[in-house]
Amino acid sequence: MARSGLRGVGVWLREGVWAIPLRRYLALLVTAALVAGIGFAVRSLTQDDRSCAPGVVRPAGSDECVGVSTTDYAFGRKQLADTIRAIDRENDSLRKGYVTVALFEPFTATDADNLGDVLHELQGAYLAQWKVNHDANGEGPPIRLVLANPGRTGAHWEHTVDQLERMTKTSDRLRAVTGIGLSTEENTRAVKELTRRGIPVVGTSITADSLANGQQGNPEGLKPFPGLARTSPTNTDEARALASFADVAADKAVLVYDDPGDPYTLTLQASFEKLLTGSRYQPWPFTPLTDRSKEGTTANDFRQIRELLCDTAPGVDTVLFAGRHTQLRQFINALGERGCQQRKFTILTGDDASYLTGDRKLDPEALKHGVSVRYSALAHPDAWIENPPKTGGSAADAQDLNELLSAAQANRTARSDRPSPIGPIDLEDGQLIIAYDAMRLTVEGIREATPRGRSAPTLADVGDEWTLIKGSSGRVNGASGWICLDNYGNPYDKAVPIVELTPDRHARFVEIAWPTGKPPERDCLPPS
Structure with missing residues (x-):
């Protein structure tokens, strides 16, 4: 009985527990392990998929590749590829001992105008990098250039700023950030945080007074951005230069402005309002989308505003326009169809108008029938060619850049003693020139x-x-004009080219104007 009982137990263990349930349990355990392993692998692969290139990732919830690129990665924008390869080639040629400068721009921009701006600033920064590394006359350190992308609208600026700060503490030896092309809320926050963390910033084409130090009445004091320098004049200085050129009379002008505005348009509006003290007409607002590169419904506003303009007194012939380029183009097109065709109007505006060169949506007929558009540009390739002023800049300084451009375009065999090819060149919007000067x-x-x-x-x-970039020997002799910084990092009495938009969508140079009404003295020392 004992043996029979033991055999029965053995059979039960073998057939009851092992043969069926235990094997099921083991199978379940193996399956669970496989599922867990697959899940881990999927998570790992998903996490890996967030990487676009060294230093560049897709943040959670976004399909944009943002961060700081140190390679020839072109952010999926083929227009940028030639110049980025040239930068990568120059970076690879550097030996130890370099320091790093980051170009902060929306490299994933989707708007054609903004992407063109990015390309031109990229080209200018590279040409300056090549020049300072190859014409250094023994001066150092060599300069490595990296690309910092906060996203097409700047929404990921915090991620990028964090990364830049880390690079100040590593062998990258990041020592400054340049770029910050547009005066937007996101860029203002980025500059605020960069300078708060002690990282110097040099703005290229930012012009908003609210993105500058030394502004009276700022609740944050005179230096809300410690360590910020700018290559371009403030909107106030641009408006003063424009007024000195055009001799704006308050009783012959009206103001059309963006409501609620952004940093660029708000400070341009404030500057224009000072010129129109005593005007007989209230300013006329329009309301664009938050993303001002989009069309929105502002064309409807401008159809109504053009009729208001026709209702003004016969002597009114000037419109001061405080708005972005998309809305400016809509306004020009609307004004071309005004009911009072017998009257002529001149639109005066800021440097954002430079985006309209080449804009296929601009109606050229408007500019042929009594509507002219003149604006304060940041730079222009013809500004220093014929009869330039004796101070404030020179033809020789502008020619230095032209020679670099010619050498790059002719360098088809990638010779290391010349700058590398950087693709098609367009200087009319001034962005390449101003970015070149900012990098220098x-x-x-x-x-x-x-x-x-x-x-x-x-x-x-x-x-x-x-604070020491000034004086006859301390200034930067830029291709856009002399850069003599005041104690707040703003350029003093910087040359402002006045440019006219032509019916064939080009920017025709008119003359150089000055914020003080005249060129600076030879010593280029800002007054107290």
Whole structure:
């Protein structure tokens, strides 16, 4: 009985527990392990898929590749590829001892105008990098250029700023950020945070007074952005230069403005309002979409505003326009169909109008029938060619850039003693020129701040240099004009080319105007 019982137990264990349930349990365990492994693998692959290139990722919830690129990655924008390859080639040629400068731009921009702006600033920054590295005459440190993308609207600026700060503490030796092309809320926040963390910033084409130091009445004081320098004049200075050129009379002009506005349009509006003190007409607002590169319904506003303009007194012939380029184009097109065709009007506006060169949606007929558009440009390739002023800039400084451009275009065999090809060139919007000057200003600050016997300056020393970029020997002789910074990092009495938009969508240079009404003295020392 005992043996029989034991055999029965054995059979039960073998057939009851092992043969069926235990094997099921083991199968379930194996299946669970496989599922867990697959899940881990999927999560790993998904996480890996967020990477676009070294230093560049897709943040959670976004399909944009943002961050700081240190390679030839072109952010999926083939227009940028030639120039980015040229930068990568220059970076690869550098030996140890370099310092890094980041170009902060929306490299994933989808709007054609903004992407063109990015391309031109990229080209200008590269040409300056090549020049300061190859014409250094023994001066150092060499400059490495990397690309910082906060996203097409700047929405991911925090991610990118965090990354830039980390690069100040590593072998990258990041010492400054340049670019920040547009005066937007996102860029204002980015500059605020970069400078709060002690990272010097050199703005290329930002013009908003609210994105500048030294502005009276700012509740944050006179230096809300410590360590910020700018290559372009403020909107106030541009408006003063425009007024000195056009001799704006308050009783012959009206103001059309963006409501609620952005940093660029608000400060342009405020500057224009000062010129129209005593005007007989209230300003006329229009309301665009938050993304001002979109059409929205503002064309309807402008159809009504054009009729109001026809109702003004016969002597009114000037419109001061405080708005972005998309809305400006809509306004020009609407004004071309005004009922009072016998009257002529001149639109005066800021540098954002430069985006209209080449804009196929601009109606050329409007510019042939009594509507002219003149604006304050940041730079223009013809500004210093014929009869330039004796101070404030020179034809020779502008020619230096032209020679670099010619050398790059002719370098079809990638010779290392010449700048590399950078694709098609367009200087009319001034962005390439101003970015070239901004990069040269950045490098001037870095090299002047580098102690003798050291290979790199501190961040603080670079930021402190901006107050000393002035005088006959300390200024930067830019292709856009002299850059003499005041104690707040703003260019003093910077040349402002006045440009006219032509029916064939080009920017015709008219003359150079000055914020003070005349060119600076030879010493280029800002007054108290």
